[in-house]
Amino acid sequence: MRFSQLASAFVVGGAVALNAVACAPHVQGNVMHDQEHETGAAARSTLPPELSADEAARLQRGETIIREQTWSRGDRRYVGGLTYTVVDVGASELSAVLEDVDAYRRVLPKTKQARLVGMSGNDRLVEVVQGNALVQATYTMRVRSEPVAPSGQREVRFWLEPTLPHEIDDAWGFFRVEPFIGENGNPRVLLTYGVLVDVGAGIVRDLFEERVRSALLSVPQLVRRYVAEVRRSY
Incomplete structure (x- = not known):
């Protein structure tokens, strides 16, 4: 499976929301997530x-x-989606949260543990344990912070590291931070978040897939809540 095929699965109102270049696939059929084109200007007061x-x-x-x-493709079935959220914070402050492994327990749903287990070049390898009393999964994500664009746009991308133990089949996503100035003159951010996860065939997919999707798409609200709590603590 090629990354461009997966990225083109994000469709908004009949138009492709993400565009990507073709990349070589992972070994063992996992998705190779290597590069994604930007959509829209980074610093703007208009909405998507x-x-x-x-x-x-x-x-x-x-x-x-x-x-x-x-x-879906073959025995692969990905669920997730694309979200847009406006956050009342500066781009550098929000990006710091997205790059803080210690914050992941608060901004990723049902997360019992998140810890840095290594580095691969500039990529962080983060082991995540998520679940509830009925089901739990441990896996490692490769997290990459892209260079800041001249316009101020920032992006953090993540995907399953297939060479390390994982109890889900595949996952991929990104956070895009686009700064703009609000009507009151204060800095604001348009946070675009996309995610697709294949939990694997079996009872977890049959019984919990929609719950997994709902949890995944709650991340922007958790991020906004966490940022507000951090700011109140200053």
């Missing part, structure tokens, strides 16, 4: 053009816009 007027108004009111996505 693919949103409807109603969605744009909801976004301005502080709601998160969610576009669910399911993508």
Whole structure:
């Protein structure tokens, strides 16, 4: 499976929301996530053009816009989606949260443990334990912070590290931080978050797939709540 095929599965209102270049696949059929094209300008006061007027108004009111996505190919089945959220914070402050492994227990749902287990070049290898009393999964994500664009846009990408033990089949996602100035003159951020996960065939997929999707797409709200709590503690 090629990364471009997976990325093109993010469809918003009939238009492709993510575009990617073709890359070589992982060994053992896992997805190779190597490069993704940016969509839109990084520093802007306008909202994503693919949103409807109603969605744009909801976004301005502080709601998160969610576009669910399911993508299948052969025995692979990915669930997740694409979200947009406006956060009342500067881009560097929000990026610091997304790069802080200690914060992952607060911003990733059902996370019992998140710890840095190594480095591969500039990529962080983060072991994550997630679940509840009924089901639990441990896996390691490769997390990559892209260089800051001249416009101020920042991006953090993550994907399953297939060479380390993992109890889910595959996962991939990104956070895109796009700064702009709000009407009151304060810095704000448009946080775009995309994620696709294949939990694997079997009872977990049959019974818990939609719960997994709901949890995955709650991340922007958890990020916004965590940022607000951190700011109140200053």
